[in-house]
Amino acid sequence: MKQLNNHKWSTEIIAGIIGYLTTVYIVAVNSSILSEAGIDREQAMIATILASFVGSILIGLWAKVPIIVIPGMGVNVLFTFSIVQQYDFTYAEGLGIVVVSSLIFLITAITPLGEMFKQAVPDSLKHGITIGLGLFLVLIGLENGGLIVSGDYSIITLGDFSSSTVIVSLLSLAVGIILFVKNVPANFLITMIIGTSFASMFGVLDTQKGSMLNVNGVLDLIILPDFSHIGELFFWVAVLPLSIVLIFESMGLIHGQLSMLNRPNAFKNANKSSAVSALISGFLGTSPTIPAAESAAVIASKAKTGIASIVTGILFLLTFLFIPYISMIPSSAISPILIIVGVLMMQNIRHIQIDDLTEAFPTFLIMFMIPFTYSIADGMAFGFIAYPIIKIVTRQKEQLSPILIVISSLFLIEFIIKAIL
Numbered sequence: 001m002k003q004l005n006n007h008k009w010s011t012e013i014i015a016g017i018i019g020y021l022t023t024v025y026i027v028a029v030n031s032s033i034l035s036e037a038g039i040d041r042e043q044a045m046i047a048t049i050l051a052s053f054v055g056s057i058l059i060g061l062w063a064k065v066p067i068i069v070i071p072g073m074g075v076n077v078l079f080t081f082s083i084v085q086q087y088d089f090t091y092a093e094g095l096g097i098v099v100v101s102s103l104i105f106l107i108t109a110i111t112p113l114g115e116m117f118k119q120a121v122p123d124s125l126k127h128g129i130t131i132g133l134g135l136f137l138v139l140i141g142l143e144n145g146g147l148i149v150s151g152d153y154s155i156i157t158l159g160d161f162s163s164s165t166v167i168v169s170l171l172s173l174a175v176g177i178i179l180f181v182k183n184v185p186a187n188f189l190i191t192m193i194i195g196t197s198f199a200s201m202f203g204v205l206d207t208q209k210g211s212m213l214n215v216n217g218v219l220d221l222i223i224l225p226d227f228s229h230i231g232e233l234f235f236w237v238a239v240l241p242l243s244i245v246l247i248f249e250s251m252g253l254i255h256g257q258l259s260m261l262n263r264p265n266a267f268k269n270a271n272k273s274s275a276v277s278a279l280i281s282g283f284l285g286t287s288p289t290i291p292a293a294e295s296a297a298v299i300a301s302k303a304k305t306g307i308a309s310i311v312t313g314i315l316f317l318l319t320f321l322f323i324p325y326i327s328m329i330p331s332s333a334i335s336p337i338l339i340i341v342g343v344l345m346m347q348n349i350r351h352i353q354i355d356d357l358t359e360a361f362p363t364f365l366i367m368f369m370i371p372f373t374y375s376i377a378d379g380m381a382f383g384f385i386a387y388p389i390i391k392i393v394t395r396q397k398e399q400l401s402p403i404l405i406v407i408s409s410l411f412l413i414e415f416i417i418k419a420i421l
C-alpha cells in the first residue's frame with residue numbers, strides 16, 4: 001500500500017470501474033464462442049466470470065500492476081474451432097489441453113526458456129499469427145451476424161439483406177464502429193446494449209433465454225478438465241499451437257502495458273501471474289485468460305497499482321447478478337464486437353517486411369490459411385513449415401534456431417500423420 005502514499009485511492013477505484021466497463025463484454029462474447037464447442041451458454045458465462053475475477057485479482061495482488069486479465073479473444077476461437085471441433089475433443093478434454101498448454105506457458109514464465117522461446121521464433125511469424133487470428137474473428141463475426149453464408153456457386157456469399165437478423169447486425173456494426181472510432185468509453189458494452197435493443201425492435205430477440213438461472217448450483221455447472229488422452233499424439237499436436245499463442249500474446253501485451261506504466265521491472269511477476277491465471281482457467285471451465293488489451297484504458301485513467309485490477313475483479317464477480325440479462329444478448333449484437341476486435345488484431349500487418357519475401361511469404365501463409373482452413377493450428381503449421389525451407393533454399397540457415405526447427409518439424413509431422421490416417 002506504500003505505492004498509494006502520493007496517489008489517491010479514488011483514482012484507482014475509478015480506473016478499476018472503467019476497466020470493468022471496457023471488458024465486461026467478454027462475458028457475453030466469450031460465452032457465445034464457447035457455446036459453439038458444445039457447452040451451455042450459462043455455464044460458459046459462469047466460467048468466464050470466475051476466470052476474469054481470479055485473473056484480475058491475482059495479477060493485482062502478485063504483480064501489483066493495473067492490468068485486467070480475461071479470457072483471450074483469438075485464444076477462445078482456437079480452443080473452440082481448432083481443439084474441440086477440428087480435433088474432435090470433448091469440451092472437458094479440450095480443457096485438459098488448456099491446462100497442459102498453460103503449464104508449458106508457466107514453465108517458460110519462471111525459467112529462462114521464456115526469453116529463449118521469444119528469441120527463437122521470428123517476429124514475422126508472430127505477426128502472422130495475430131493477423132490470422134484477426135481475420136478469423138472477422139470471418140466468424142460476419143458469419144454469426146448472417147452477413148455471409150455458404151454460397152450455392154461459391155464457398156461464401158452475402159447473406160439475405162432483407163432478413164431482420166442481418167439488418168440488426170448491420171445497424172449494430174455501424175453503431176459499434178462509430179462508438180469505437182470516437183473513443184467512447186465502454187463502447188463494446190454500449191454496442192451490445194444498443195444491438196439488443198435493435199433486436200427487440202425488429203422482433204428477433206429471444207427473451208426466454210434470460211428466464212432461467214441457478215446461482216446456487218454454480219460449482220455444479222463448472223466442467224473439469226479431462227486428461228484421458230494425454231498419452232496420445234494428437235493431444236500434444238493440439239497443445240503446441242495453444243502454447244505458442246499463449247506465450248507470445250501474453251508477453252507482447254504485458255510488455256506494451258508495462259511500457260505505458262514505465263515499470264518494466266514488473267514484467268516477470270506479471271507474466272507469472274498471467275500464466276497461473278491461464279492454468280486456473282482450465283479448472284474453472286473456460287479457454288485461457290490473457291492480459292486484456294483494454295488494460296490500456298485503465299492505465300490511461302491514471303491507475304498505477306494493482307488496486308484497479310482488484311476492483312475490476314470484484315465487479316466481475318458481481319456480474320453473476322446480470323447473467324439472466326446477458327443470456328438474452330443475440331448473436332447480431334455480439335458479431336460487431338468480433339469484427340471490430342478482428343480488425344484491431346489485423347493492424348499488425350504494418351509490421352510485415354514486404355521487401356523481404358523470405359519473411360513475408362511465411363507470414364502471408366499463416367494469415368491467410370488460418371481463416372481459409374478454418375483452423376488456427378493448420379494455418380500456423382503452413383507458415384512454420386515454410387519458413388525454414390525458404391531460409392535454407394536462400395542460404396540463410398544461420399537465421400534458424402534449434403527451437404524453431406523443432407517446432408517446424410512437429411508441425412510437419414502433424415501433417416504427415418494426418419495424410420497417413
